[in-house]
Amino acid sequence: MAKAIMLQGTGSDVGKTVLVAGLCRAAMRRGIRVAPFKPQNMSNNAAVAAHPDGGSGEIGRAQWLQALACGIRPTVDMNPVLLKPQSDIGAQVVVHGRVAGEAGARDYQNLKGRLLGAVMESWSRLSAGADLIVVEGAGSPAEINLRDRDIANMGFATKADVPVVLVGDIDRGGVIAAIAGTHLVLPEADRDMIAGFLINKFRGDLSLFDDGLAAITRFTGWRSFGVVPWLREAALLPSEDSVVLDRLARGGDKALKVAVPMLPRIANFDDLDPLKAEPEVEVIFVPPGSRLPSDALLVVIPGSKATIADLASFRALGWADDLAAHVARGGYVVGLCGGYQMLGTSVADPHRIEGGGGRVDGLRLLDIETVLESEKTVGEADGFSLAFDAAVHGYEIHLGRTGGADCARPLVEIGGRPDGAISGNGRIMGTYLHGLFGSTAFRRAFLARLGVEGGAFDHRRKVEEALDAIAEHLERSIDVDGLLAVAR
Structure with missing residues (x-):
């Protein structure tokens, strides 16, 4: 022993x-x-x-x-x-x-x-x-x-x-x-x-x-x-406790500003760590009571442990209106896991996974629908993003099945299986894949799409x-x- x-x-x-x-x-x-x-x-x-x-x-x-x-x-x-x-x-x-x-x-x-x-x-x-x-x-x-x-x-x-x-x-x-x-x-x-x-x-x-x-x-x-x-x-290390989020609601003056709403049941917010480590990227976690900054080019909606409840909070806090204005200005949006589910037309909970059951309207930025299911998907994931011509690696932890017209343009493929969706104009995208931005080639191509030079380091190596x-x-x-x- x-x-x-x-x-x-x-x-x-x-x-x-x-x-x-x-x-x-x-x-x-x-x-x-x-x-x-x-x-x-x-x-x-x-x-x-x-x-x-x-x-x-x-x-x-x-x-x-x-x-x-x-x-x-x-x-x-x-x-x-x-x-x-x-x-x-x-x-x-x-x-x-x-x-x-x-x-x-x-x-x-x-x-x-x-x-x-x-x-x-x-x-x-x-x-x-x-x-x-x-x-x-x-x-x-x-x-x-x-x-x-x-x-x-x-x-x-x-x-x-x-x-x-x-x-x-x-x-x-x-x-x-x-x-x-x-x-x-x-x-x-x-x-x-x-x-x-x-x-x-x-x-x-x-x-x-x-x-x-x-x-x-x-x-x-x-x-x-x-x-x-x-x-x-x-x-540089992943943060576990959500109490650190208050310290992440600060920014500087860099080439790209990324706004991340602090959902009440935010999950796996270390997905943003590789972006935070980029020299030309400013990641700001926006607390409840604050509006999404109008000068952010990218809004990332992170994972959530309670998608439907956090979706209701997102609206109540005025963030849905902020996000609509952001999109109208030509801004980009990425939804990760629960955030991906929120971007669709609806989220249904027939098995009362989150307690209330029924069906609620999503943010309607992607033509997709999600049904929450009792069986959880948990596993490591390797794949490829055709949209960004880059290999990806991460993991899946989610409840739910998502489909719809925009899934015909998947953000990634995992083991040959399409995952995620991209809007017709290419500015709204989502996926169930956690760790997406930790994939160096993907991060480099994604930032280049937004006009920013980055992806010059291996984030995993930085952690080591x-x-x-x-x-x-x-x-x-x-x-x-x-x-x-x-x-x-």
Whole structure:
């Protein structure tokens, strides 16, 4: 069985995902067979992973990234429970990569006890094939009101006897209180699982925080494993948590402006990462309450976990009118997955997949119709875009079947099967293929169509280089040897 160590945080978005990926890459570079693990994840940013039965399933995008950092193929055992929010109080529950049902927040708390068995089953399989597992917690162990049924933090750590390192985010302020407060509220058995702490996202003169580190140790008795500087390379990695979207609603002055509406149930928004990395492209995520910018040449409607509900929100927020004006000005539109479905004439839900059933009007920018179906399409995808004379690679995760006159002009072909649609004037297009802009040749041809030079880099290679750089930062700034020695 593998040794293991777990990173938990004083809250969400403290940087656990990036630190786990960096530690995984550092371990891999030392010749250690390492794998990532997150017992329970909540995210609509999903990725395709191998299933033990030989098929495919879904995991959180973060665990896909961490598997990449380990140099191994992602499997559903790396994230055995994935919650995909569909409303403010309910989520689709994915177990071992497959949809197991839906649950409201209160119902899910009662379900957790049964899901611990699935978590431990995956833990056992993963442990058998690795020397080291780096585990990522979710949220914070200080949420003691949820402790009795917890499977994401201390509930898992105590069950699997995995030592914990607590991560605090100094950039948001109050890190001393956050770590000392976590120590204060944890029950003794949980407190004893913590081997030490890390400070993340530090900017400035590190010596100015020496007294802060000493104070945390004085309050808690925990050792410091070091302070991680602000990692600029993290911006090149896929983001999992939607809380980062607020930071993406900013732009600059570049050759091409791309507007991306922040749908309430936005999914797989890392599809835009390759465009964000282009030197001449400015990608702005437009929050609810703001209008789509009139100077954007391209609007990308991203994936959605709740197409019909997000379509209603799109109209209520005034974005449908903005989009119509954008098209009238000669602008381009790309719809990805759920965004592709919204561009059609209608979306039907005869099986009540999203709860309401019935049929709703789409944005009517493509002559296509979508019917939501209960069976989900999940898999890696290789193909070709005849429209842009370029190879494409990505993945599919969707519920629904789409057809119509504009599908006679597919955006891509996947294994010889047409997918997507293009309008007669060539300016409106959509596809179910996630990762489209990560295909270098396609991105280059697409940007050229919009009059912009780009596609001069391999985005996947940039991500690999960023992981190497982050691992090197960790080796210089924290006690990696000490962290690995704590694993058991």
